[in-house]
Amino acid sequence: MPLDKRCAYLLKSLLSEREEYEKLVIPESVLGQKRLLRALFNVRSPAPASQEFLAVQDAYLKEATAEKGVTDYYTLPPVRKGIWIWKGDITARPTLTRWRTSTSM
Secondary structure (H helix, E strand, C coil), rough: CCCHHHHHHHHHHHHHHCHHCCCCCCCCCHHHHHHHHHHHHHHHCCCCCCCHHHHHHHHHHHHHHHCCCCHHHHHHCCCCCCEECCCCCCCHHCEEEHHHHCCCC
16 A cells, blocks of 8 residues: 555544534645644543554554664764764654664673
């Protein structure tokens, strides 16, 4: 399923969960849809979700992350030896797996 179809499925599913969302209109723009989806993810109360929803959500988030990319800490300039400062979107945070691997030996 393409990313836009996953987004549409997730939006429809989340909007159908609560009566107060029934008058909300799904934006036509991709950016508007992504913003609405993120907002709905952020305000959704903990509740069971279907396996289909979870599978589509997982695939959507993995693909969205792959499109956005991940910043590795070693591409950042250190401010001091062994210290890096990350300023940016927390969802694109630096990965520390290489650091953890190299320091745990």
